Amino acid sequence: MCDFLGKGVDFMVTCPSCGHNNTEGSKFCENCGAALQGQTAAGNTQQAAQAQYAATSQQDTSGKANEYLETTKNVSKQYFSYFLDVLKRPDGNGMKYGTDNFVNAIITFVLFSLIIPLTLYVHANRQSYFEVPFGEVVVKPVIVFAVFLFIFATIIFGVLKLDQSSVSYKSVLVRYGSLLVPFTAIMFVGALLTFLGLELWGSVLVLSGFSFALVIVPLILIPGFKQDRQRGIDNVYLVIIVYVITSIVLGIMFSMIMDSLEYSSFF
Template identity: 35%
Template sequence: MVTCPNCHHQNDDGNFCEKCGTRLTEGEPVVTGGASAASIEAARPNEHLEKAKNVSKLYFGYFMGLLKSPLAKGSQISEGHFVNGLITIILYSLILPLSMYAGIGEYGSYIDSPFLSIVIKPALTMMVFVFLISVFTFCAVKVVGLQVSFKSVVARFGALLVPFITIFALGLLMALFGIYEFVFVLALGLFGAIFTVPAIVVMSYTRNITTKFDPLYGIILTYVASFIVFALILRGFIMNMVDSLGIFSSPF
């Protein structure tokens, strides 16, 4: 067993921590046989690159595990996967506008700065929206009266988004091949996540626990807050599209 110097996680083996990705072997190579320090430095693998590879490998395993058993494994995720939860939220928020950009095709030429207007800004807005839903979900859990950390709720929320990322990925492929029904697939991935993930997260904490405040009301409050924010974001998006296309602008 090797203890991580950063998070103190007990690792069975390997050069990097399974939890945070910190390098576990800190020893410096000894210069022998006249080898120059520069040659040894060149031969030494890039630590940041190796760490990135290790993190991506760990995330892939995390993603595939949740894809196989989203409810069983997602309901047990703890705050140790907080970073993975954030990565999943970012991916979920990015694929939707990318699919719309791919689906618009040649019509994007009628929009000023189409990639900025259709991908970058909506992706950032989507990230804020999804993160706010996770915050509302945390509030619902706290209203019920449970002592749960914010990181734990966000980690579990992000984990349960994994199947919906797959749905979005399918929509993106359909958009790339010009199958215009991709819009319905994206709608399924969007509203399916909004309706199911907060409820599953709240119930995963309150299962078999008697509380004064029924969890159902916490879920309903989460939906109300989420759809208020969604309505505001949708209104802003529509107005932005109207301005970009120059609709209703005076010709004089």
């Protein structure tokens, strides 16, 4: 609409007597000579209305953009505060966050899923003489890792339900997201070292953070939901069930990633 008005398009004024289209601003019809003052005023009114509509539309678009930007800033500040608080005492402070922190858990899942593929992408670019496709090395693995995290949470939720726990799936996700915070921080430091050229130490930290998350989280998450209940399946067996199912899913996941990356073409 702005482009349409900015080009200065002439509005035609139709003669009420003979129907001839006259150029804007004409006081009399070019064909029959009838007065066109009323029609010209109508044309000016239409032009003014269109200009006002364009200005209003632009203001609404700008207002929405500012609103989205402000929302993003608030979410970022809130998550950073949440991340630091949980990082101080993951098992302690993490327990106080309820299902209203579901968004923070999702953000942690995304960060956790992004670090390994992004680190691998940097490493592959340095080792390969060919251009490494970002979509194949980063985007697809990120999706696979994110799906795996939800599957992992689902496995824990299923095991707790097997133990007749009244826990909700959303609360498992939130608690799981809190426990992932320290391991995400470890992996982030490893990724930073990789970007700085210290690939060996960076890779060790990234893989350690991922491995520790798989091993330690069930040991804390399952007893935390069971609390002091003595009935039901013993915690040791519940954790073993989680490890067995997770190993199977993890094997499938890495097989998919290896097929997607096609390592033979990169190294």
